[in-house]
Structure formats: structure tokens, C-alpha cells
Amino acid sequence: MNRARIKCPTCQRELDWESAPFRPFCSERCRLTDLGAWLTEQRAIPGDAAAAAPDADPQAQPHKDAG
Ligand SMILES: [Zn+2]
Numbered sequence: 001m002n003r004a005r006i007k008c009p010t011c012q013r014e015l016d017w018e019s020a021p022f023r024p025f026c027s028e029r030c031r032l033t034d035l036g037a038w039l040t041e042q043r044a045i046p047g048d049a050a051a052a053a054p055d056a057d058p059q060a061q062p063h064k065d066a067g
Pocket residue numbers: 008009010011012013025026027030
């Protein structure tokens with residue numbers, strides 16, 4: 001039998017791929033930890049949202065409609 005051995009990306013612990021319900025992580029905790037780190041990284045990236053914004057939207061003009 002050739003069992004695949006993988007390493008948990010979070011804690012580097014070796015585990016069997018077959019018997020790892022949270023693969024590629026060794027446990028749910030490690031999975032959540034990695035996911036959390038990933039999300040944090042995404043948020044940490046300084047995004048220039050204004051640079052991607054197009055010119056003033058013609059539909060966004062303020063309309064006075066006091067009737
Ligand atoms: Zn782990």
C-alpha cells in the first residue's frame with residue numbers, strides 16, 4: 001500500500017491524505033487558521049479602489065426633486 005503523506009500547511013505536521021478529513025490540513029483548527037491568515041492578507045493589501053473607478057457616472061448626478 002502506498003499511502004500519500006501530506007504536510008499540514010499550517011503546522012507542518014505529517015498526516016495521511018486518506019485519513020485527513022480536513023486535508024490538506026491536519027485539523028479544522030489549522031484549516032481555519034490558514035483561512036483566517038489568507039483573509040487577513042487579502043485585507044492587508046492596499047487596494048486603490050479609486051484608480052479602478054470610471055469617470056463620473058451620468059446616472060449618479062444629484063437630482064433635486066422637491067415637489
Ligand atoms: Zn496542522
